[in-house]
Amino acid sequence: MSPIVYTPLYAEWLALRDKLTTPVIRTGRSRGKPTQGPTLIAGVAGALVDGIAPGDVIVASEIRHLGRTAPGEVGRVVECSGAELVAGELRRLGMAVHVGPLVTTDHIVDSVAERAALAAAGAIAVDTESGLLVGEDGQSVVVRVVVDTPGRPLRRVGMPVRGARGLMQLRRTAPAIDAWAAATGEREVLLATPRSFCAGVERAIDTVERALERFGAPVYVRRQIVHNRHVVNDLEGRGAVFVEELDAVPEGSLVVLAAHGVAPAVRQQADERHLKVIDATCPLVAKVHHEVRRYAARDTTVVLIGHPDHEEVIGTVGEAPEHVIVVANPAEAETVQLPDPTRVGYAMQTTLAVEEPAETAAVLRRRFPALTGPRRDDICYATSNRQAGVRAIAAQSDLVIVLGSQNSSNSKRLAEVAEAAGTRAVLVDDAGELELDLLAGAERIGITAGASAPPELVDHLIRCLSGLGPVSVTENGTLTEDVRFALPKEVSQP
């Protein structure tokens, strides 16, 4: 079904008709029957809550059509599944965008009392047409520019100017609307298995949650507990306070050390400040620290294969700075100089791409025959499994979407592995960051998530894609992981 844009009012139609390449039809209040397939309803609306200004854009997460319902009744509710995708596109155009329920009434709402009553039920904006137009299939998107607000109602001086500015702003939404139209269509989603949280990340998050339950807020956390914006925001909302360094933690307070591990100097600083420390370092990272300490105790140089700026590597180097040399890739391994080539071992960052560090280790082995190393490379099970999972779907996909934050090493590697298989890949924190242009023509989408990305983000992305057209989902692979790590004693013992 071809995408189509509906504008209820003539002025709204005029604002968009010469800016869009997508067909745009003026409907009046109703086109007689609800829409079907990908439809975008564009126009102006009134805001119901403070914090939304004239000129801001509303993208409806759902439409509540009150019609002639009695006060307090909800009426027809229709989900708009693609809202976050379009909202993200509008934000990238520099607009202030609010996503939330929009209510359609059978009369113009302007009184403070009526706006407040609708807002109390959870709606953020009101119009008189969208509920009459949206279909039930979730493929409707509603984009409305705010022209009146509780503080600047319709019947107030300045309304004509606000109306004209609102329509100008509506014109500026055209590139996002065309991008939405180009991205619509039926598609297949291939889900990589396994994906999302690993045992180390679950342990770290559980540790902070249990600490909050047991000791109450605030619980300080040094650095991001795991490299994911959503996880950090969620814990922040529940009372965790994230700090860069321990000098920002009040003396004697409770602090959790993040999953990536820290140098001994950080623990020492915690002692000096009399902090109560709960260590959420992943046991697999702790194992690499232990290897480095063991080499250093034998006066052996450790070549640490990894990214020198990554927190995990910084923490590991800190175990024995005078004994550790960081090497990022095979080229650096070709030139690295050691104080005593007969006393050398190697260790690895846990979240690297599987192939390159193996090559780097091979170069070191050739140059330094005395090289010793771990029985199995240090790249953790979760990193290897997720890379195998994304490799398995990449070749069958037109585009691979990796959910994860830009500072998540293992998530970045997943995108690289997909690219290495010859498929376009993109790393995004959530659906809102996904540029719609990437979806145009992509009928088979591979999806995975880094070890620090919550599984809900995958479900949400699929729901958003279903707002662009019918989606069939195939789970690729059957590998299940049963690794579990015990929680730190401070939060697990009675």
Ligand code: SF4
């Ligand atoms: Fe531990 Fe691996 Fe997860 Fe990192 S990715 S927290 S090393 S299990």
